[in-house]
Amino acid sequence: MNNYLKLVNFEINRIAKLFAVLLGITFITQMIGVIVKSRQYMNLANESIFGEMTQAQFLEQVGQMSFLQVAKSLWFVTPIALCIAGIGFYIFLIWYRDWIGKNTFVYRLLMLPTTRLNIFYAKITTILAMTFGLVAFQLILLPIEMAFMKTLVPDEFRSDMTVKAFVASLPELNIVIASSIGEFFLYYGAGLLVVSILFTAILLERCFRWKGILAGIIYTGLAIAVWLLPIFLHKFVLNGFFYPMELLVLEIGMGLIVLTASIWFSRFLLMKKITV
Template sequence: MEIHRFRYVMAGLMAVTLLFQTVPMIFKLSQEVSFRQEAALKGAPVPGTPFFPSGKLSFAWAMFNTQFWFIIPILICIAALALYVFLIWYRDWIGRSTFVYRLLMLPTERRNIYLAKLTAILVFVFGLLAFQLLLLQLETLIFNMIVPADMREASPFADAISANQALPVLLPHNLAQFLMGYGLGVIAVLIVFTAILIERSYRRIGILYAILYMVACVAAFLMPLLTLGFESPFAYLYPGEIFVIELAVCAIIAAVSIWLGFRLIAKKITV
């Protein structure tokens, strides 16, 4: 249901991403190919650059020179998803018909509402990520269609991602970074979900409780890094040990957020 509600916004975000990334790339490649063809007619060689010394065009070159147009739609998508983390709950409470009360009266455990909304957010995030991967394949095809074979050189896919400052954040180079980055994102969503349920359970005073809960979670996350000296050469513990402690803290924050969210939606929120 949540995915069905968000389908038009999702399609809009994909369309914006497609336009912002492909149109500037087509324009930039066409302009560069025309410039090089004119230079070849005049017998003037095109010099290389420190990042691309061969002087030929590569997909990594195209990604490097159009990275600004990648950052804009990525920021738009992040902002839209961050806003929807709140709207996915408040939209059911605010409006002509308080739809959330119909959800709460369904003959099923209320925790399923929490899990359904969390699953929807994850589907949106990884759906946009999968779309970006498909879009990179389309952009590779566009590059090969515009740039003549004698002007281009092959570049590894990893180099193309590294050349664009926006993409390594979305597509880390190794699995550990991927799991850590998106794992922290999931924990952040859990914290916000639980804070929203705290506010909905206690209303006006709940706003203060929700803010205090989020501050407490952030403080708990930062405490091992600040007190144990993660990057200090004089730290009592090894960096690996501090990292394990931080993982344990993250697991506790996630578990507490889920437990408290389940309890609030089952016991405190009434129809």
Template sequence: MNRFLKLVNFEINRASKLFASLLAIVAVSQFAGVVVRSKSYVSEASRVMREQSITQAEFLSSHGTISFSQIITSLWFLGPIALSAALLILYIFLIWYRDWFGKNTFIYRLLMLPTERINIFFAKATAIVLLVLGLIAFQLFLLPMQQTILESLVPAEFLGYSDYHHALNSFWFLSLIIPHSFDQFLLSYGVGIMAVFLLFTAILFERSFRWKGIVIGILFIIFAGLLLMAPFFAEDMLYPTELLLLEGVLLILITALSIVISRFLLNKKVTV
């Protein structure tokens, strides 16, 4: 366990600059978005009421209020989230391939460590999961402050319902990455962890068999995806709880299969 934790710490340290950069981008862009959108709305309201000589009530009737939902679904807010997701997906590949293609081919040193090779697999997967959870936790930390800034910049009479919990649940993409129930959390992040394991296995297929391995890896991912989607073809015959339970079982089985295959590849096919 001590060696595994050292491997996890090592991978986290290697990703620290990327992680810090993503945190900075998220914070700067989203806070800028709150300020810009809020001031723009207030400025537009003042201009329209002045130029058209209309009352506040008339403006609100024709233009509506501003809410946190409008802020949270803007490019200022979603852009850095999408960028973070894209870079973390790219990092799933980088976390392995930089060890092979770096100038010192570091993978050989990793594989020669006095520990089970599968621990390298688990350490890299754990690092990815911790990076994702760290970004989500940071986002949840920012939301109350962003809502407070919106409420301080926009007069109360111009504010619509601005609770950030409601804003998160009103947009499918955000409710997917920040689930509002424990069941949704388990399903969303269970699928995410499974996807990381599948991609890791596909990478090991490629490292073991090169071009043939790419094909095998793609077919393995397709097979896993079809297997996971199979219960939805019988959705009308299952209760929601039964469907959720079946999906959970399949997630565990697919993840276990991925681990078994990866262990075999690391021990028997990936050589130093």
């Protein structure tokens, strides 16, 4: 356990700069988005009211401004997409970086006095920690952004909403910020499974190089097919035989099987196929 924690700490230190950059981009871009959208709305309100409209007519035709108008803009969505892309990129970089350079660092990792599977666990823990950190930062940032919008838009022109109501109103955001403990385990469990499959595919490529690329693609396809097998059977073979809860239980069970298989296969590759 101690060696595993040291590896996790080491990996997190390596990711710290990228993590800080993503946090900075998210904060600056979204705060600019609040300013831009708030000013656009208030400029429109001022032009309309100082023209031929009354305030009541403007509110009736245009409506009050809510934080949803900020959230649906590129200012808000782009940094979130960038963070997701950054995590996706780092899933590969966290392994391939160890093979880059004259003094290949991965060999030092493999010679550490600990089971090689701890390397796998440490890297997947780092990906999860990075994901949770970005999500937590966004949750902290939301009430700050909403409070900032209140200083830019007067009460009579503004429709306030809670963070919970805001998240519930955006289905896309619900995947990142789960609204219940059950959804949290389902969404992030599925994410953990996908990362473990990709890690195994990367190790196949590292072990067998060009042949490993094909093997990794085949393994990824087979793993996903096995995971989704109950859904395929339910829709195309059994004509909707399972109840929704039964289908969910089957999917969770198949996911656990694929996750276990990926961990076992990765251990085999690390122990038997990658040599120092």
